[in-house]
Amino acid sequence: MSKFDSYFLMKTKEVPDYVREKLSFFDQDASLECSEIGDGNLNYVFRVIDPASGKTIIVKQAGEALRISADMHISTDRGRIEAKILGIQELYSPGLVPKVYLYDGTMCAMLMEDMTGHTMMRTGLINHEIYPEFADHVTTFLVNSLLRTTDVVMGHKEKKDLVKSFINPDLCEISEDLVYSEPFIDYNHRNNVFPPNEDFVKKELYEDEALHLEAAKLKFDFMNNAQSLIHGDLHTGSVFINKEHTFIFDPEFAFYGPMGYDIGNVIANMFFAWCNGDATIDDEEEKEEFCSWCLSVIEEVVDLFVEKYSQVYDEYATEIMAKVPGFKEWYLEGILSDTAGMAGLESIRRIVGMANVIDITTISDEKKRSRAEKIVITLAKNYIMNRKSFCCGADYRKAIKEAVDKFES
Template structure:
């Protein structure tokens, strides 16, 4: 009888046997090595490799609690959601997500293609690697996976069935708390505040009532705007990359929500990288090259997204009223406003919230880290409060340059 007939949390010594039983991916005489490679807060990710042939595969298992807090319990059904969504995304954006071989409902585990030869993007960026094709790839992925799942394109009844299928209350609750609430009102006492900026956070976040109102509006949009099937956690830790290609994975937070949530997350995480490069690169020319590329990339992401979104909309629209003159401009305008708002929310929650971002926390010089955090928060507030003004890549670049000048 199989020992994988009932759920348990696997360890490195279990996953080789597991893969062979479920998929028989490796030869019988394979010499398997297993290693945990995930650095996320929720799941366990293993690479299993045959040292004889070089073949490898990945197993991702959903745990029943967060790794960062055993008190936060989660439904393991998110593994099913992730597997199904990866398969859908492969149809919409072929080659930009890893292939799923099997989803095991008992062990709540996905067996998928190994992205060997790729680095986790956050790690690469913290080593100040430049990825010249990233803006092209990520905007293609976002437009091709998001727009087709809106009411603009998809049959409305089909979409409503998918909304039901991909309801994701446990993961949405995490986002509602950690992104849209706790960074502004620390009612669960889980925020991680860097002591040198505590007074700044108190004044700029906890006591700013105007900011709270705008965040509340964005929170209710997140909870009620079932616009498209979004990734839900699209940051540089959910991307594997090299100089030529990009893989997007880890869509366990996916549900039908606002498109701007994905786009804004990408923008915010790119600025974290700028802060890291600015604070840690000593060589002037290297710093200018890397940080300049980051600013170029942020601008390109926004402008390429807009151009591709417009083209895809005109090519794919099926909803009769969405074809009316002026609708595309209105619809895209609302997406861009949400994008700026979410860029601000992600920036703040990754700076003061429960899950701080490594790009910032690894800045060893306390003064430089404090400066980086103040820049992030100041920029983020501008994004949130003035979100309707961010319509082009140049608008983001201008705002970033202003905050750099402010803290120079």
């Protein structure tokens, strides 16, 4: 009998023994050290290291309750979902996700590659680091992991089996509440609104019924459009990166949903980085360099996605009706519309919702933070209300300029 034969939440002192029992990764006589490194809301993440050899491994265990709220309980099956999708993403986008060595369904724990030499992207962006390869890497990941798991490419029975395998009701419910509903109608009274902007939020979000209608349409699309195997939470905290390489990880919200959900998340989070740089960098030359790069990434994410989409579609499409002239273009129009809508939803929920984003909350100057939030909300509403008009990167750059100019200080 092993103490790991039934589920319990591990402490740091127990993790090295767990690794030794499950994998022959370290030498048997290695003196292992362990630290908890996770800062997320759902899981416990440990790094185990052998100081003598320098070898490291990550253990990620799913807890039964959210760290931000002990009253919110979710299924630990999300660990299985995460391990499985990482394997699929590695198949379609090799080298852009960490390798999974083992998933243990009893302990709801995954043993995986340590992304050494990389920094969490959100941390790097708050330090105003520039990552020149990110737009290229992330669009390669998006096109391949998304388009190649749709009915356009996959056999329909294989795809339906994956839809069944990735049913993820607990985490989808979190997204349905925190992304699509509560930022507009605060019925659970969990929103975090910056006090100087309370009146602005009330008028622009809580009282805008036309906006509520569009958010409702997008919510029902999220709940019913099993288009593609999406990451489901692709923000800059789900990316580990350096100047040359990108890892995308943490896909525990994965399920079959609209492709634009992931793409729009990336766009929104890059604009949060722009807001932080614009508000906190004193040196004008440095500010111009960093903020211009953020805008170029937003533009390139859209344009490179469109370019790579066409290439991957032509190479891998198998469905006979997907090859009908004009269908590829029609299908892309829907993806791009969903992308803009999702960029707006993610933008709004990170400003007023339960899970604010530190790119904004760490802006210490109250007036600058207030301005940044108003810009984000104004831009987001444009994305949502006019989502069918966002067809290329230049459309995003134009909308951003209009929103920024409206609150020019």
